[in-house]
Amino acid sequence: MKVAKFGGSSVASAEQFRKVAHIVQSDVERRIVVVSAPGKRYKTDTKMTDLLIQIGEAVVRGEAYEHVLEAVIERYADIARGLELSASKLMEQIKADLRQKIENYRHDRDRLMDALKASGEDNNAKLMALYLQSIGLNAHYVSPLDAGIFVTDEPGNAQILQESYKKLQQLKHRSGVLVIPGFFGYSLTGHIVTFPRGGSDITGSIVAAGVGADVYENFTDVDSIYCVNPSIVENPRQLKEITYREMRELSYSGFSVFHDEALEPVYKARIPVCVKNTNNPEAPGTWIVAHRDHRDEPVAGIASDTGFCSINVSKYLMNREIGFGRKLLQILEDEGISYEHTPSGIDNMSVILRANQLEGGKEQRIIDRIQTELQVDDIQIEYGLALIMVVGEGMERAVGVAAKATAAFAKANINIEMINQGSSEVSMMFGVKENVVDQAVRALYEAYFHSKQPLS
Known part of the structure; x- marks a missing residue:
């Protein structure tokens, strides 16, 4: 059926x-x-x-x-x-x-x-x-x-x-x-x-x-899911297969073909999904499955989205202060704000979130509470950020995937504002300024896919 x-x-x-x-x-x-x-x-x-x-x-x-x-x-x-x-x-x-x-x-x-x-x-x-x-x-x-x-x-x-x-x-x-x-x-x-x-x-x-x-x-x-937004890259490579986890990461990061919440029921039931074109039903489409052979294709796709900001907090010996991260996130929770990523170092921590969540006076309240309650040395909010996700289950075992990305950014003269990678290693996140996000995506596509022939 x-x-x-x-x-x-x-x-x-x-x-x-x-x-x-x-x-x-x-x-x-x-x-x-x-x-x-x-x-x-x-x-x-x-x-x-x-x-x-x-x-x-x-x-x-x-x-x-x-x-x-x-x-x-x-x-x-x-x-x-x-x-x-x-x-x-x-x-x-x-x-x-x-x-x-x-x-x-x-x-x-x-x-x-x-x-x-x-x-x-x-x-x-x-x-x-x-x-x-x-x-x-x-x-x-x-x-x-x-x-x-x-x-x-x-x-x-x-x-x-x-x-x-x-x-x-x-x-x-x-x-x-x-x-x-x-x-x-x-x-x-x-x-x-x-x-x-x-x-x-x-x-x-x-x-x-x-x-x-x-x-x-x-x-x-559309005939299939593309590895990158076709409005950014002309005639991008079509995907024959992608896993549930990869599709979930790409959907979250800006892919509009398939919203991430829609995958949960079929993911749990392990039912394969085929994305096809009503106007060209003979095209094979893209299969979303539990597992794929990613030996030759460690990266499945690149997605980007704009409208983010970063709350950057610095405090000397932050790493020794028990509960610092929890207290910082609690302040955001009290204001009804959800966050996307939390890159950190020994004396600094950043929280990436949707910028529109800081409207209505929330920005100043958050700054005041962080300074008062956490006694930080410095706090800054940086707007105009875009996030780019490089997604692929094969990245965990592939050597040089991150190096390719950083080399691509350097070649395109694009400054990386931040880098974050989850423990599952299914995706890498790069933060760049909004005004260079499309240029950055094209640079990554060139690095990961341009040498490959488009799949039919």
Whole structure:
């Protein structure tokens, strides 16, 4: 059995719906289909989810929203017309459902936004099931409630409850093709609750783990995962295979193909993931697996992200002061701040974090508390940092991987602000100034991949 998830660009129009149907028809093992809300049809188009958010915000502000509601209905109707479907009844149901959600949650912003955003996937799944039926497939819409996707009750941050997996197992015994909306589940109190970023990917992963799928296919709009962001490096090398751990590191570090939280269910169940292109389904795609042969490819990829800062603290004999690091991190915890890395020396310690967390007066409070409570010699906050991650499970046993990176930076005349490597040695982190991050990534790509021929 295969679980196939189709992202927003894959279900954005009637033409894309036909491609999805062809993919589903071409393999009888594709028994479960998870769909996103309609994405952009062209560059300046508006995603369905964004339209639904506009409705929610207008309701909260007490403003008119009918014109946006009509735009939502028209978007679904346009897909139905393009598929030559008689869907007037479904359109009326969608409109009535949206009005009911607005009425139910008008005075609860968080619940309202969750219910409206989730409707994008929900109604698209109903439309997809209707289309698959129209071309002769034994297809059925299955709501997350009926499927058994039960989650915690924090709006916008749903986490799967373990009892869901037992209920999901029963989907294996249903006949035909099951179409399930992504992005949301139901709390035990009956509320719709959405997953965080990458929500439809999370649903697909949960369902694949629940039914014990042989493969989880994630269809998007690229032929494969690249070893580096193609907007930084032209025609970068495509990856045939990458491990769960490598993908997790790259996702965390800025790769947007597959969000890190979406990997957890399939990682635990050891279900291989194949990232494929809806527009070119014959392409082999990229496999995300537990293990790969990394003897000739110690580095899997390079990722970068901006918007970081570093809190740099110095104190003579810091290494002899028991509990210093704990006390420093406790100050950050008290302010509700999470950190990314903590490089340190014997008399100094740095804490890397997202710069936007220091807004609203937090920066000065933190500086004051560190100076008062820890009696440090010096404290500075450095902004404008970018982090670059070089990721690969083979780096642990390969000689000269770090030397290649530092040599590449030196050749490009780029100053390294900091270096950090985790104990697992799956990744190396380099901190550079934001204004040279793309140049730094290109230098690393040249060092690790340029001499290799692109894989087909």
